Amino acid sequence: MSLIAFLGALESGLIYAIMALGVLISFRILDFPDLTADGSFPLGGAVAAVSIIAGFNPWVACLFGMMAGMMAGIVTAWLNVKIGILHLLAGILVMTALYSVNLRIMNAPNLSLLGEPTVFTPFISGDNGMWVRVLVAGAVVVVVKFLLDWFFSTETGLAMRATGSNLKMAQAQGINTSFTIMLGMAISNGLIALSGALFVQTQGGADISVGIGTIVVGLAAVIIGETVLSAKKIFLITLSVVIGAVLYKLFIQIALSSQTLRSIGFGPQDLNLVTALLVAIALILPKFRSKALSAFGMGKKSAKTGGVS
Structure with missing residues (x-):
């Protein structure tokens, strides 16, 4: 993998980390299976692109x-x-509606930002664009991460974590779970849209x-992060993501650049297939990991038992 490809993957990975x-x-x-992400990501990009073209500062456009x-x-x-629609269905409904909303916002299937200022423009000089x-x-990722770490240590953040952990218990403790769910979903999709705004x-x-x-990308990042760095503290949880x-x-990037995959017919057009395979592997790995740890623990127990007898 070339340096340019590596930097491109790193840049994309950091932007998707916000999502x-x-x-x-x-x-x-929140334990809220939300599919709105597929609509809120391009929504953030569409609003930011229209705002930049209209002459707004790129950071304001991201906001x-x-x-x-x-x-x-x-x-x-x-x-x-409030309405009682199943969370999965609610996400699907909003995601579907956002497709038309995004078309309305852009008034076209796509918008070009070539020649327009971006959040990166003031820092670019010569050939240092990639860096x-x-x-x-x-x-931006560092700022977002530490703000989330701080928020989830506040009373409201702890109430939100309690709501996702045990809804009934949170309600019994007097927590307004409707408010915490709505606030959490707002923050969640706000970050996803911010990622989309930077991406475009x-x-x-x-x-x-x-x-x-x-x-799919978001879930893959969460699962891979949990596999690499399993933790309970919110600081490490956000870091793992x-x-x-x-x-x-x-x-x-490595998979698509691999000569082995190219030799068996894989190419850039197979990105979604490779993505699905990587997500499947990420889902399977924790199970193998837990089995290996269990087997190791049983082995130690057996050895101790044998020594005592």
């Missing part, structure tokens, strides 16, 4: 995209907690199809 942190909140913290994603998350949560995008994306600026334009498979997102993108 994966959003998926972590819905799937792990607008994040706010749009937060509203999408609130709608999904509202359909679930700059990695550093800026990394800085690295790609040179927004496209209606950029959100396809977003939730960032590591998982970067590793996932690096694995994808």
